Amino acid sequence: KKTIYFSGIQPTGIPHLGNYFGVIDPWIELQKLKEESIGMILSIVDQHAISLGPLKAEDLRSNTRQMACSLIACGVDPQKTLLFRQSDVPEIAQLSWILGSLQTTSKLARLPQYKEKSEKFKKGDIPVGLLTYPLLQAADVLMFRATHVPVGEDQSQHMNLMGGLAYAFSKTYNTDFLPIPKQVTRKTNARIKSLRDPTKKMSKSSGGDKSRIELTDSREAIFEKCQKAQSDNLGKITYDPENRIAVANLLDLLSAISQKSIEEIPFENWTTLDLKQHLAQEIDQKLEPIRRNLRELENGSKIDVILKENEEKARNLAQENMKEIRKIVGFL
Ligand code: ATP
Numbered sequence: 427k428k429t430i431y432f433s434g435i436q437p438t439g440i441p442h443l444g445n446y447f448g449v450i451d452p453w454i455e456l457q458k459l460k461e462e463s464i465g466m467i468l469s470i471v472d473q474h475a476i477s478l479g480p481l482k483a484e485d486l487r488s489n490t491r492q493m494a495c496s497l498i499a500c501g502v503d504p505q506k507t508l509l510f511r512q513s514d515v516p517e518i519a520q521l522s523w524i525l526g527s528l529q530t531t532s533k534l535a536r537l538p539q540y541k542e543k544s545e546k547f548k549k550g551d552i553p554v555g556l557l558t559y560p561l562l563q564a565a566d567v568l569m570f571r572a573t574h575v576p577v578g579e580d581q582s583q584h585m586n587l588m589g590g591l592a593y594a595f596s597k598t599y600n601t602d603f604l605p606i607p608k609q610v611t612r613k614t615n616a617r618i619k620s621l622r623d624p625t626k627k628m629s630k631s632s633g634g635d636k637s638r639i640e641l642t643d644s645r646e647a648i649f650e651k652c653q654k655a656q657s658d659n660l661g662k663i664t665y666d667p668e669n670r671i672a673v674a675n676l677l678d679l680l681s682a683i684s685q686k687s688i689e690e691i692p693f694e695n696w697t698t699l700d701l702k703q704h705l706a707q708e709i710d711q712k713l714e715p716i717r718r719n720l721r722e723l724e725n726g727s728k729i730d731v732i733l734k735e736n737e738e739k740a741r742n743l744a745q746e747n748m749k750e751i752r753k754i755v756g757f758l
């Protein structure tokens with residue numbers, strides 16, 4: 427069977443360091459190893475972006491374009507990666523409907539992300555999309571018969587559900603058309619935490635502006651956010667992820683950004699302020715070229731051409747698979 431990597435990212439905002447270390451950087455590493463026989467498909471999942479409720483059309487459009495630019499600015503290579511917009515491929519939504527017939531509402535309602543995100547709504551006000559989101563996510567991957575899914579650690583429960591759906595599809599229809607996709611998650615930095623609350627993950631859509639460092643943040647913003655990041659007042663820096671979770675998060679970030687192990691970071695004589703300043707300095711240095719690439723891409727029309735071309739490529743792949751799925755299910 428052919429190896430196909432698939433991943434998606436929501437255009438709910440500008441990618442942050444969690445997205446970068448959780449998925450973008452691993453993706454670029456995989457891309458370097460890519461051979462002719464391997465497929466790499468990356469989707470900007472704009473339909474997922476309205477699962478918490480509708481957005482202004484203009485905002486959704488510009489966020490989607492900006493996400494595409496950000497990914498390329500980070501090193502996603504459109505020659506090697508099929509980068510496309512989810513809503514350009516309506517077959518995915520049809521597949522998610524089919525998957526819905528193989529899933530129960532109670533199982534969806536038990537998912538931790540659903541519980542967490544639905545808490546922000548008043549009882550009775552929870553959008554349907556928030557519950558059925560994992561079905562659409564499963565359809566994203568299964569539509570392309572992907573075998574491997576590089577994602578951050580926060581997606582583990584959704585990946586389990588997806589595996590269950592592929593299995594149920596195979597059993598129900600006695601077919602091996604849809605492979606059970608494997609989650610690919612780095613052992614380190616698969617979950618970057620919020621700068622304001624290290625018990626939560628860094629996120630695009632919650633936690634507030636100061637909780638995340640976005641790839642477009644200016645040097646000043648980076649220094650300010652690092653300065654204000656949660657730490658503790660134990661003074662002398664030690665690495666203790668269990669008891670000093672906030673400081674450990676900053677050290678983990680510094681380790682990721684400087685490509686050094688924790689042991690290689692000379693923090694013995696640092697104060698908390700030293701740690702924050704080293705971190706800000708390394709982040710700014712890392713993001714500087716990305717910011718520059720991004721500005722260029724946003725002002726040009728290269729991205730629009732890429733998305734237009736890829737709409738057709740992605741749709742052709744999906745239509746081919748959908749034809750078979752429709753036969754299997756009895757629609758054709
Ligand atoms: P949202 O808050 O809108 O859900 P998000 O920051 O969680 O945004 P997603 O678009 O949902 O981002 O996820 C894109 C990818 O980034 C996924 O593979 C996800 O696992 C990964 N990811 C998200 N947050 C983190 C994090 N804090 N650490 C590591 N990986 C992350």
Ligand code: MG
């Ligand atoms: Mg998310």
